[in-house]
Amino acid sequence: MNIKDLLNLKGKIILVSGGAGNYGKCIVEGLAEAGGTVIIASRNMDNIVKTVSKFREEGWDVHSMPVDQGDHDSVVALKVAITKKFGKLDVFVNNAVSRPMKTYNDPIENFAESMRINATGAMDILREMADLIEESGGGSIINIASMMGMFGPDLSNYEGTNMGIPPPDYFFHRAGIINLTRYLARIYAGKNIRVNCVSPGGLFNNQPERFLENYNKKVPLGRMANNDDIKGLMVLLASDAGAYINGENILMDGGMHA
Template sequence: MIRNVMESFSLQGKVALVTGGAGLYGRQIAIALAQAGAETHMTTRSGEKLAELERSFADEGVAVTALRFDQEREESVDELRDRIMAEHGRIDILVNNAVARTMSSWNDPLETFDRSMRINATGLFAVTRAFGDIMAERGGGSIINVGSIQGMVGADGALYKDMGFHGFVPDYFFHKGGMLNFTRFVASYYGPKNVRCNCVSPGGLASHRTPPAFIERYSERTMLGRMAGDTDLMGSIVFLASDASAYVTGANLAVDGGYTAK
């Protein structure tokens, strides 16, 4: 008998980890996983804010465990893996959301690009391998990479004209573009072990810091006529984390209001 399709979206009994869960994207991702029933953990580089972060999630009505994690350090990857395994003995969902913004322009020193690669490429690989291998040994799991439309298209200088800021940050485009094919590689590598890997590529997300003029200009570029808000990633993440997407792997889902399709 085929089970009710809504049951396939449930994450009850699953253990989930979101790296970089304190930011605009990570916070709604962690809340979504917890609301769907997963035992959810998020990470931050700031060990002093763990209790404060957990309280902030509790204020949203969900239980999320905050853990310290520095993606630049290999030993931190090992410590995080060992902590999760000691507590749960399993990992079912990994969301690679952590990203370091080390560069601000094309003319930055090469060291800033090099450090970005250590964190956003080498670190991404290290944490994916550490938890992907555990999923493979257990016979299944879901890895979700949080990309960006900036991994799909080039920078649009017109968006930033007279705004006082720009979007020409080379390491971010390099990292998010590479993440797409890394997703396909991981999906292929772990596929025989029933471990899926997909990518979500969000568009621009408006916050209280986003200038109204930029929101208006960006919104005109989308098909839905608006920027993303603080809930727009939640459904996509739960879908890719759950059995509802059991036959989906190696895919990139643009969650961008139609920006890249226009």
């Protein structure tokens, strides 16, 4: 098959949770540009409707649906809505993240709230959407984790800034998602579902100058990720071009941990 056909996402129904967020928008853009029909699902409908109308002006086939992944009924309602409107699901990008914990000494209740959404909720939406993909004849699941799920925090990045110490829950649930990827790749063996993970480094988002200075000098490419950097990986893993990649975690950090 021609590589252009292998990478083409035309006819694929793709769900991106948290698709109006920072990395989410880049992911949606890449998948839509490659021809996919992309559903953005998130809690804040105002925000996703705005994002969707902007994407539609570009001529892309992008849709919005509400979901709170911390609420099982809401997750099931999303599954029903996708089936009703599109009749199937081919790809799920599990990208949403909630950040109730801000630093190390936050109350432990904030850690528990984080687990409710980022561990229990993530498992719930993954299992429900995997079932839908299975009913649709198979497809691809892409978890978005983080390099922070693979390594401890480099506290020197925050020196001279007022950004504080990064919160522990994030390191816990991002690491969990990476190994859950391997678990699910085994569970869905024989069901034509591939499960992979991408662990990105930091996305440039006008961070404080001192942070950028600290961070960028540790990256062989000398910069944070830009809005295009994640697109290629998403299209590869969502498409038939990635048909033999399964159970993998791909670190995308500009070489920071080389």
